[in-house]
Amino acid sequence: MTTMTTKPGLAARLSALTKVVELGAGRLDKKLLDEATELLLQAGDRLKLSSEHTVVALAGGTGSGKSSLFNAISGLDLSPTGVRRPTTARTHACVWGFDGTGPLLDWLQIQERHRFSRASALDKGDGQLHGLILLDLPDHDSIRALADTEADRLIGMADLVVWVLDPQKYADASTHRRYVTELAGHDAVTVFALNQSDRLTTEELAELVIDLNDLLRREGVEHPSVVPTSAVTGRGIESLKSVISAAVGRRRAAIQKLEADLARLERRISESMPLGEALSAPSSVDEARRMGLADALCDAVGVPAVGDAMESVYAERSNRWVGWPYPRWFGKFRSDPLKSLRLDDVGKEVRNIATAAVSAQSAEVANAVQALADGVSVGMHRVWRSAVHKAARSNARKLPQTLTDDLAAVAPPLDRVPAWWTLLRVWQYVLVLAFVVGLAWLAVGLFMPDQVPPALELLGDSEALPWVGLMTVAVLGLGALSGVASRNFVELGAARERERLEREMRRRVAAVSTTMVVEPVEAELTRHQAFYTALRDLSG
Template identity: 35%
Template sequence: MTRRTLLSGPSVGADLPQRLQALGRAVELADGRLDPDVIGYARHVLGKATDRLKFGTHHSVVALLGATGSGKSSMANAIIGSDLATTGVRRPTTSSTLACTWGDTDSGRLLDWLGIKNRHVVPATGDGLDGLVLLDVPDHDSVKVEHRLEMERIAEHADLLLFVTDPEKYGDAALHRYLRLLGEHGAVTAIVLNKADMLTNEELHACRTDLARLILADGVGDATILTASATTGLGVPELTELLADLVAQHELALTRLDADSRVAASDLAAEAGPPLATDVPDKIADHLAEELVGASSLDSVAEAVALGYRRDAAAVTGWPLTRWAGRLRPHPLKRLHLGRGSTGPTTTAAASPASTARVNAAVRNAADAATSELPEPWPTLVRDAALPHTAELQDAVDATIAASVRERSKDDPGWWKAIGALQGVVFVAMLVGVVWLVALAVAGFFALGDIPVPEIGPIPVPTALALGGALLGWLIAVIARRLARVGGARRAHKVNKEAAKSMVGVARTHVLDPIKAELATRQQLTDALADAGAQWPKGLR
């Protein structure tokens, strides 16, 4: 009497390599990001799958598991057809695993991998069990730790887990503690209710119903339940036929590995969080750029740009007799290593602790905004991905400001040359007037006679040239200074505007790109987990 769900789903053979490959990608992406223990289990599953598949799928490893006195060894003898497995009459508990194999195909390498020394080949009987490897395993409730560890090791590597219990022990906590670990393994888990001959039909039905309720609560409600009696042979032919059918399909190993990989993928999925599509809105970059500008030296540099413009304009358009004095003062931009022809980093003052804190806070806020819908550890991982770049970020901010200044300062405005040329003409006229007046004075001193002097109205031309040239030169210099003040303010404004605009690119390159890279890694991880067959916990889907 059975309720069979073993291998009742579609074949997993074709999809298993892709699932394992996807799990391998997920492990690589999760390394250093998620719980090392969860990653370690996934690596263990991948390693076990690689090793198990080396031996092919001809052999199906079926482990008989059970508590002391449940009739596990008696059930093994009933399947074998002889008293090969030592029963509780002569031995209280199974102390080591016994392997019984059917068929002519050598299973030695597989048993070596399983670490089983006690082996027996069952003679061919035509029962269709060719390829079956039946393991009689130590009791899972043994008082000896080494017995329980052996049982757990075999259960970890077997293809099919066949738990043997009886009407008295089917509710034992030890049994259900193991069943609760097999929530995704229903297709390769079966429970044999032994000693069915001791119950009436009504009692057997009630017992099976209660067992089904318990395993449903354990999370393996899809596990197969069988009833049998190793003593009378009740249900043993059906159990043997079931095993023959399963062995003939050559799917047990693949199905077990598929279940293991799904569990590993689901564990990683619970750590990674739901497969949400995430994006970084443009407003995050804009806000971050504003904070970078506010924390930078752009205002002081823009002020130096304005002062430098006025100084350079005065050196070209000022009155020739006084313009040299302006060159004695240090150039505001050269002090910042931003003078014409300069390259490389600037020499602006180091960022203050307040500015550094402001930049760090802006980076953290950008990371938090980009991960507002994601669970930990992603907000922390994204912040960690962005914050180490703050030193590079500061250098990039300075370089952006320097590039804007140098671009705007490389050429002189055209009006400088025009006014400078006019100042030259006026200055020459003044010099001509001065020289003329000096010549007239010398002639008068030496009584050389009257020298005719042309006049412009009542003013002699030499006087007009000397005084007019000086006055006009001063007036032109005053006008030029006013124009330079306006031009300097405009250049400073353009530098400020261009640098602020370029700061969005700086924010994207040095903060948002690392954030996007980490989010892209998360997306690749959840995609790989989905391909590996992961199931996300309810509420995280």
């Protein structure tokens, strides 16, 4: 037995169909997927079997004379004929060149008692048919479901099908609707035998042949091969044998049948999911959409609000450290606005702000994800569009909580006191002390000049008092000025801290959105691209 060698084009197309089946699972119509899977299995089995034999099936309805034609071609009375319905209940096979056909006949599920071999003594004059396996199928319109199923199965498995039609039912609607309309692209592996031509006059036969050709062309058979035959008179039998022997001699019918089956299936898949719809679809999420999603999620989880709170709280806390002490001391006699804001645990407050924002804006998170899916799936087939949306929402339940946890992790330790605040505070208290010393000097010099000890005569020197007063005022001004400058420095630092916080939060939001939204969407886009690439390869 010799296995069949496929030309590179067929092998590549079968490989492409394998990818279409794999990538189309859950996307492509289940019936098409089942047919594609069945075709792949059938192709794999047929290509492993004998390439030296061509399987030709005689198919037809009850009363078409199919079995009589089978006997006429074989030259033996092998298949029973009669008027009982159905005439043929089981498939009969006649083999020209029996060696190596066992596995092929087993694959076709032909019972051994219905296998017949044309012995060499009987093959005189039929050498051109060597390698032929001729099948007489059960009537496809049989009232027996078993026979009907067997006929359908073998029609799909045969390398070449000869449809046997009779003058009365050659245009039978059920036959054409069920079988003939499926033959588009199968011209090379389909023959129509207009049997019982002996019942017609020459003019009637010519008119009927023309009518049948026109009918077949209207149904998609571009180049129909019609052979008038008569099992009674032998008319056209040799012509039909020549057509069959030509297919047998080329040893290409099996390949042509698979190519035709692939072409028909490819057309149906392309009609279901047109190639043109894939042209505008992106293969990945572009940077602009990534940034747009990250920005939308940042807004949804309240990153700007957290930044505002952080900056305000940071500046307010600094008052306790770098503000000019005197206003702060006087402020203790007023009610403390910080207590009403409950800012004692600032870190916790900021975390609560972030958490509340995420929880409250779950709908906006969903809207941001939806917007991304809408943007990248424009122009896609509705099935793939739905798949992209499903991929985008694959982590919808976990996304808000993940964002919440990540933002809480970066809430700044706002109770931390920078080192320069401490230095500035020491400087300000030095000025406070200098101001107190100046006031004391003035008080002593003005009110107790005679009571100053000799060692501290300078304190009672009236000429020095103006200068002491001037320095005291200068210290007071310097302290106030340093307080204002310190507040400015703090506000600048708070702005920088806010920028750092928002930058870190946006980085984390972008990382979460990439992992939980963008990557699943890109996986679906890659699958979509690979599916249509395979579909283009399938079309050859």
